[in-house]
Amino acid sequence: MMDLKDIEEVYFIGIGGIGMSSIARYFTTIGVKVSGYDKTPSALTATLEEEGISIHFGEAAMDKIPPASPGLLIVFTPAVPSDFAERIHVDNGDYVVLKRAQVLGIISRATNCVAIAGTHGKTTTTTMTAHLMTVAGLEPKAFLGGISRNFNSNYVHGTSDWVVVEADEYDRSFLQLDPTIAVILSADPDHLDIYGDHATMLEEGFRAFAKRIIPGGQLLVRHEIAHLFSDLGDVLLSSFGIGAGDFCAQNIHVRDGCFYFDLHEPDGHMVIDLRTELPGRHNVENAVAACAVTRLSGGSEADIRRGLATFKGISRRFEKVFDDGKLVIIDDYAHHPTELNAAINAARELYPGKVIRGVFQPHLFSRTQDFAGGFAEALDQLDQAILIPIYPAREKPLPGVTSQLVFNKMKADKKRLFSNGQMLEWAKKLNEGVLLLLGAGDIDALIGEIAKYHKNYPPHGSQ
Structure with missing residues (x-):
């Protein structure tokens, strides 16, 4: 496995994906040369090109792939078929070839990693958490599964050793992460083409992910499923929810088109009348999780109040x-x-x-x-x-x-x-x-x- 300090150039096969492009942006911000392939142009690939990344589209083009060298890393997404000609070329060549999830693991491993998982809500909660932590002055890096309307990007280049990542259960990608703080929002049946059945998804997916939390780290789980994670040993377990949980939203109501709620914290403290413009009670629950992470990582009551009130949401999420x-x-x-x-x-x-x-x-x-x-x-x-x-x-x-x-x-x-x-x-x-x-x-x-x-x-x- 390559060390970050040894990477001089990165070529992405499927660079236009939301997860791939955030990692591409990370490498450009630290001065690494980046190029790549995608099937079709998009608004996102146009933005990457404006940021100085060379991208080619359509058919495979082996002459666009940089020659193999000790400092070159090839990154691919499982969304690109294994029989795609560029995949075959690099798999059979003298290249270091890694999945996107493996690269995210390498990037996050030397940091205080906040990893947010769940079959629903992880993009919203990851983006909200990154915003709240930024407002709190914690300056995290963040790899997002959507375009934040606050940052106008799916990557946030913070300067601290905190990193916030969306932990994807597809293809068991989140098992590449070793979080300091992990959140599990939901664990409904999904991706059964990968796991086979729900029981396997829980055991080999979400519970396996929770077991990767570093010793002494924090696990935040939605109240209704917290019992599934009560036997993990050297991990501090907290629950969150609406009307129940260690971190709990109470007195939820709509006023002037916004949701308001009180946040009950584990020590009994109440943060009164928090406001969010996000629609739906499910997003109130997501906000509770984001507030909990921010508080556990050092944010103040004033920080979460200001952060929630100024959070603009994510493109394509309501x-x-x-x-x-x-x-x-x-x-x-x-x-x-x-x-x-x-x-x-x-x-x-x-x-x-x-x-x-x-x-x-x-x-x-x-x-x-x-x-x-x-x-x-x-x-x-x-x-x-x-x-x-x-x-x-x-x-x-x-x-x-x-x-x-x-x-x-x-x-x-x-x-x-x-x-x-x-x-x-x-x-x-x-x-x-x-x-x-x-x-x-x-x-x-x-x-x-x-x-x-x-x-x-x-x-x-x-x-």
């Missing part, structure tokens, strides 16, 4: 992209039934009395197969639901697995199955209510077209 007083369009990354429920419930709470419509793009054939019933049950809560084709990402099609599978399980009457083009034409005709655009695939490109249309050409009539 992000309002259009609002003319009649029609509200919200972009959300939700791609699991629990996340769909959270987004829909947040919209109901923030926009009482409005018609709530939703467009859902399922993400991955395997996830659609595993959770078709849960997706259908969540989407049935909408006043009108639109399903568009599955975004396959890294996967090949599975027989019989399409958006129709979810559609057929839905019980609600007001549901439609559209192509992307049909959905765009339908969305342009809306002029009232709330439109949720939901999914972790390329639905964000469609969102931009819808929002631009409504900003420039107010539609007539509605459906």
